[in-house]
Amino acid sequence: AQSVTQLDSQVPVFEEAPVELRCNYSSSVSVYLFWYVQYPNQGLQLLLKYLSGSTLVKGINGFEAEFNKSQTSFHLRKPSVHISDTAEYFCAVTILTSNAGGTSYGKLTFGQGTILTVHP
Amino acid sequence: EPEVTQTPSHQVTQMGQEVILRCVPISNHLYFYWYRQILGQKVEFLVSFYNNEISEKSEIFDDQFSVERPDGSNFTLKIRSTKLEDSAMYFCASSVWGRQPQHFGDGTRLSIL
Numbered sequence: 001a002q003s004v005t006q007l008d009s010q011v012p013v014f015e016e017a018p019v020e021l022r023c024n025y026s027s028s029v030s031v032y033l034f035w036y037v038q039y040p041n042q043g044l045q046l047l048l049k050y051l052s053g054s055t056l057v058k059g060i061n062g063f064e065a066e067f068n069k070s071q072t073s074f075h076l077r078k079p080s081v082h083i084s085d086t087a088e089y090f091c092a093v094t095i096l097t098s099n100a101g102g103t104s105y106g107k108l109t110f111g112q113g114t115i116l117t118v119h120p
Numbered sequence: 121e122p123e124v125t126q127t128p129s130h131q132v133t134q135m136g137q138e139v140i141l142r143c144v145p146i147s148n149h150l151y152f153y154w155y156r157q158i159l160g161q162k163v164e165f166l167v168s169f170y171n172n173e174i175s176e177k178s179e180i181f182d183d184q185f186s187v188e189r190p191d192g193s194n195f196t197l198k199i200r201s202t203k204l205e206d207s208a209m210y211f212c213a214s215s216v217w218g219r220q221p222q223h224f225g226d227g228t229r230l231s232i233l
Contacts, residue, residue, distance in 0.1 A: 044224040107165035
């Protein structure tokens with residue numbers, strides 16, 4: 001079974017400062033990794049995904065993440081944050097599953113979430 | 121951009137009552153999911169659904185829960201006899217055929233009294 005650990009429950013940061021939100025995972029098989037963002041009173045929005053290829057992936061709103069297989073990490077970074085980045089961020093993993101319909105991503109396993117608060 | 125829509129946004133129900141949470145997945149998506157998030161806890165997988173049958177379910181998804189795609193657009197989660205511990209935010213998600221990420225709705229906050 002897969003598991004995800006987000007090491008920081010809350011990260012306060014000042015506007016225009018860089019930020020890193022940490023995510024570590026464990027799995028006995030190859031995984032696919034995602035970061036989702038949840039703004040207040042909204043659903044989960046996909047920020048970025050790592051499926052294969054380059055270990056540095058870029059997402060929306062200037063975020064990027066780096067997949068590190070040896071350290072089983074997928075940390076999220078942004079070089080300069082804005083007030084509007086204040087939200088909760090979730091790291092998630094999945095594996096490929098097969099059924100009669102073919103091969104697809106299975107269930108997502110989420111981390112605990114990190115609340116990013118950007119102060120002026 | 122197409123969205124997953126969930127209704128109602130907030131549902132208040134007496135313990136022991138049945139509740140149905142509704143979702144309209146993105147129209148060309150074929151895989152459907154329910155997740156829940158108890159206040160202060162992780163988002164947890166409940167069930168996945170493809171081709172009119174459950175493809176995977178978690179330990180949480182016991183006999184009190186059921187899912188259905190009653191027509192070509194809706195995907196529902198039914199809890200037959202609600203318990204206090206069913207109070208949570210319930211998220212519906214969908215994904216297109218194959219290896220595409222899941223898209224989430226805004227959730228239904230279920231409060232059991």
